[in-house]
Amino acid sequence: MPSKAERLAPVIEMAERAERQAAKQLGQGQAQLEQAEAKLVELERYYADYQQQWIDSGSRGVSGQWLMNYQRFLSQLEVAISQQRRSVAWHQDNLGKLREHWQQRNARLEGLRRLVERHLREARVAADRREQKLLDEFCQRLSGRTKLQ
Numbered sequence: 001m002p003s004k005a006e007r008l009a010p011v012i013e014m015a016e017r018a019e020r021q022a023a024k025q026l027g028q029g030q031a032q033l034e035q036a037e038a039k040l041v042e043l044e045r046y047y048a049d050y051q052q053q054w055i056d057s058g059s060r061g062v063s064g065q066w067l068m069n070y071q072r073f074l075s076q077l078e079v080a081i082s083q084q085r086r087s088v089a090w091h092q093d094n095l096g097k098l099r100e101h102w103q104q105r106n107a108r109l110e111g112l113r114r115l116v117e118r119h120l121r122e123a124r125v126a127a128d129r130r131e132q133k134l135l136d137e138f139c140q141r142l143s144g145r146t147k148l149q
Contacts (some may be wrong), residue, residue, distance in 0.1 A: 004119040012116060015109040022102040029098040033091040040084040047077045 054070055062070075 003123055005116045005123065008112065008116050008119070012109070012112050015105070015112050019102070019105040019109045022098070022105040026095070026098045026102045029091070029095045033088070033095050036084065036088045036091045040081070040088050043077065043081045043084055047074075047081060050074065050077065 050070075050073070054074075057066070
């Protein structure tokens with residue numbers, strides 16, 4: 001008959017797979033957040049560069065058409081930056097959820113491992129007791145034979 005620890009082996013394997021999958025998802029979530037943050041930095045840098053271009057061009061004088069195009073483009077950049085900030089916030093929130101999910105899976109796995117260790121310890125103690133009992137019985141038999149002779 002399999003021991004308690006052996007019977008838990010399939011459960012441990014499932015928990016390990018779930019923990020690895022959650023860790024993989026956490027890594028992917030972190031990478032997606034980093035990409036979203038990098039894109040936001042890029043958009044903000046582009047916005048600052050475009051503003052500097054306005055300052056440089058404005059000092060030389062610009063046409064009304066150029067000014068309208070500039071304002072329209074700047075407005076589009078502001079919308080893109082705003083959307084990207086929302087995207088970063090969503091990815092941060094998602095990463096928090098993924099981290100919590102991984103922590104739950106990891107805690108379950110560690111709990112199962114501790115349970116298996118406890119069962120193994122209990123089995124070793126029981127085996128040691130049985131062995132000691134057999135040794136005691138053997139010693140009693142030997143001492144009984146020695147007295148008879």
